[in-house]
Amino acid sequence: MTESPDAARSSTPGNGRVDLPRRSEFRADDRGLADAAGSWKSAYIHIPFCSHRCPYCDFAIVDESQANEVDRQRYVDAVISEIAMEDPFGSLDSVNFGGGTPSLLTSDQLEQILNALKGRFTLTTGVEISIEVNPEDMDQRAIEGLVGRGFTRLSIGAQSFDGQVLGVLGREHGVGVAQDVAVEARSAGFESVGIDLIYGHPSESARSWRATVEQAIALPVDHISTYALTVERGTTLSRDVLAGAPAPDPDDQADRYEMFCDLAGNAGFARYEVSNHARPGHVCVYNLSTWSHGEYLGFGLGAHDHRRGERSRNHQRLDRYLEDIEGGIRPRIGSETLSVSDQERDRFMLGVRLAAGVALTPFATAFASSERGKRLIDAGIVDIESDRLVVTHPMLTDAVAREALSVSVGDC
Numbered sequence: 001m002t003e004s005p006d007a008a009r010s011s012t013p014g015n016g017r018v019d020l021p022r023r024s025e026f027r028a029d030d031r032g033l034a035d036a037a038g039s040w041k042s043a044y045i046h047i048p049f050c051s052h053r054c055p056y057c058d059f060a061i062v063d064e065s066q067a068n069e070v071d072r073q074r075y076v077d078a079v080i081s082e083i084a085m086e087d088p089f090g091s092l093d094s095v096n097f098g099g100g101t102p103s104l105l106t107s108d109q110l111e112q113i114l115n116a117l118k119g120r121f122t123l124t125t126g127v128e129i130s131i132e133v134n135p136e137d138m139d140q141r142a143i144e145g146l147v148g149r150g151f152t153r154l155s156i157g158a159q160s161f162d163g164q165v166l167g168v169l170g171r172e173h174g175v176g177v178a179q180d181v182a183v184e185a186r187s188a189g190f191e192s193v194g195i196d197l198i199y200g201h202p203s204e205s206a207r208s209w210r211a212t213v214e215q216a217i218a219l220p221v222d223h224i225s226t227y228a229l230t231v232e233r234g235t236t237l238s239r240d241v242l243a244g245a246p247a248p249d250p251d252d253q254a255d256r257y258e259m260f261c262d263l264a265g266n267a268g269f270a271r272y273e274v275s276n277h278a279r280p281g282h283v284c285v286y287n288l289s290t291w292s293h294g295e296y297l298g299f300g301l302g303a304h305d306h307r308r309g310e311r312s313r314n315h316q317r318l319d320r321y322l323e324d325i326e327g328g329i330r331p332r333i334g335s336e337t338l339s340v341s342d343q344e345r346d347r348f349m350l351g352v353r354l355a356a357g358v359a360l361t362p363f364a365t366a367f368a369s370s371e372r373g374k375r376l377i378d379a380g381i382v383d384i385e386s387d388r389l390v391v392t393h394p395m396l397t398d399a400v401a402r403e404a405l406s407v408s409v410g411d412c
Helices: 020-025 031-037 072-085 107-121 140-148 163-168 175-188 206-218 236-242 250-266 285-291 318-326 340-351 362-369 371-378 394-404
Strands: 041-047 092-099 123-133 153-159 192-199 223-228 270-273 276-278 295-299 304-307 310-314 332-337 382-385 388-391
Touching: 031 285, 041 107, 041 285, 072 107, 072 295, 072 318, 092 107, 092 285, 107 123, 107 140, 123 192, 123 285, 140 175, 153 175, 163 206, 175 192, 192 206, 192 250, 206 250, 223 250, 250 270, 250 276, 250 394, 270 285, 285 295, 285 340, 295 310, 340 362, 340 394, 362 371, 362 388, 371 382, 371 394, 388 394
Parallel strands: 041 092, 041 295, 092 123, 123 153, 153 192, 192 223
Antiparallel strands: 223 276, 270 276, 295 304, 304 310, 310 332, 382 388
């Protein structure tokens, strides 16, 4: 890992801002970049519409195959109204459209939301404007429409390049479609192009996964996110497993993850967070800021906020969300004000997922000095490097975070 030069930071002492265009000079796992990301401000826009619900999905979505009537423009208008309700926040360093399936909206509808954000908050120089898309929604016209409206980053939900695995995951695109979208997105002028992959379905062999990874890294992409298939309560997958279908094997998933890290690392991708690898200069600003405890606003169904030591969340039912917005009410389902010590605990729990690790704050120091922390250090699972605490085995990050919960506020 390299250390960022002081020039990466704003020239105004103490203002905590960072010159975003300079991020292109650094590796994704740069420690200085991770620390700087905590000062970046972001907005997340949740677009809940999906043509159908995938068997593993437990997100707040609208399954259009089960809905009697869907008015997407009404939802767009509601999101714009919610943006207008937000208190001043400052300029945005990143905007991320997630879902759901944001690519089901038209480019004009997406632009309406972007214009509302620009009018309410303004965007910084070098802002990242990112959107998650399903491959089957994208053609050359749609891709060029996004570029023309200011989107700078495309994240393609490929999930696999094995047709059988795509089928059991409930995906509707063919193997070659995601590859074509990546090539067309690069040609259209996107600054960064990413691919999302899911690993560990029981039907997936090691050979199949290796072929998927090799195809992904051969594409003109700058960023790859990998997610282990999980069995979430209430999903079709969970009901199948309860009925006797095989569940994902954690040992197989660990092997798949290690295989990906080796292949991606040899191809020039650096891991900057457990699930995210990027080429130099192509870290996802929204991702890195979120894991670095940066502040963000959330708009739309089920969206979450984190600002000024408070976390809030929106309704997950579309009718309730629309009812509140159209009644002039913020669609909150709950909020929590965090104490300073709680915020430090949060910063640690998020930051241990980063390859750069976390600074030795009082909380991190207390954990490293605890009996559980010492055992992890002795086992080589946690390391102290240059005044930072680093998890050396990414697949054990969640276990380390659980152990850290044993640290009491008084210990800090």
